[in-house]
Amino acid sequence: MSYSPGDKSSVSQPQSSEATPGWLARSLFWAALVIGALPSLVLAPMPPLWDSSTDIIFFIVGSILCTCLRLILGAVAILLVKNTNWAHRLLGAGIYLLGCTALMTTPLTWIFLASLGTEGNGALPAMTTIQGALSSIFLVGVFCGWNIARNRRWWLLAIAVVLGATIALFDMFVARPLAESVTTDVMAAVLVQMVWLVLTFACLGVFHLLGRVNGATAPKPTQPAC
Numbered sequence: 001m002s003y004s005p006g007d008k009s010s011v012s013q014p015q016s017s018e019a020t021p022g023w024l025a026r027s028l029f030w031a032a033l034v035i036g037a038l039p040s041l042v043l044a045p046m047p048p049l050w051d052s053s054t055d056i057i058f059f060i061v062g063s064i065l066c067t068c069l070r071l072i073l074g075a076v077a078i079l080l081v082k083n084t085n086w087a088h089r090l091l092g093a094g095i096y097l098l099g100c101t102a103l104m105t106t107p108l109t110w111i112f113l114a115s116l117g118t119e120g121n122g123a124l125p126a127m128t129t130i131q132g133a134l135s136s137i138f139l140v141g142v143f144c145g146w147n148i149a150r151n152r153r154w155w156l157l158a159i160a161v162v163l164g165a166t167i168a169l170f171d172m173f174v175a176r177p178l179a180e181s182v183t184t185d186v187m188a189a190v191l192v193q194m195v196w197l198v199l200t201f202a203c204l205g206v207f208h209l210l211g212r213v214n215g216a217t218a219p220k221p222t223q224p225a226c
């Protein structure tokens with residue numbers, strides 16, 4: 001069958017299996033995850049700068065700022081994802097914000113346990129369980145929020161849920177006890193946070209590879225012709 005050089009319908013254009021989200025969105029999302037880990041990686045192991053009360057206030061203020069930046073930058077990154085629609089952007093950003101909010105309630109668990117009369121060593125098992133659950137919700141929110149904005153299929157979202165929960169539970173019940181058994185509490189927190197970051201970015205790499213599998217990413221809905 002003959003066709004003219006200007007007939008675009010007769011020429012099949014090669015397309016990638018997954019459209020890029022844009023480097024701005026991707027960079028902001030990565031930055032949000034790294035900034036959120038800075039309190040444990042940088043602020044906690046810092047040598048004393050002032051008196052103890054001032055150092056505590058400095059750490060608390062720095063942690064709040066890093067948490068807010070993680071919340072804002074991550075949500076903005078998802079809203080800036082290219083090759084998707086606003087329904088997926090808003091849903092992904094909402095799930096991401098929900099996960100971040102769950103992690104922000106971690107300090108309140110001690111107050112809640114104290115109000116129930118659980119103190120000292122008796123509070124540690126309950127605190128560990130609650131913190132593991134909140135960390136799972138956070139990672140699931142991070143992974144699912146990003147993947148929803150990327151138009152990925154339900155089975156990839158199911159993998160995101162499993163990986164997020166697995167990393168959080170591994171961090172809480174395996175990595176943290178092992179680190180605390182070989183070093184100080186502060187350095188244990190640094191080691192655990194580094195492992196957490198490596199595993200989180202490794203999972204994002206896994207999602208990127210799986211997203212390129214044929215059928216793993218839904219096509220962007222076409223805009224109706226005017």
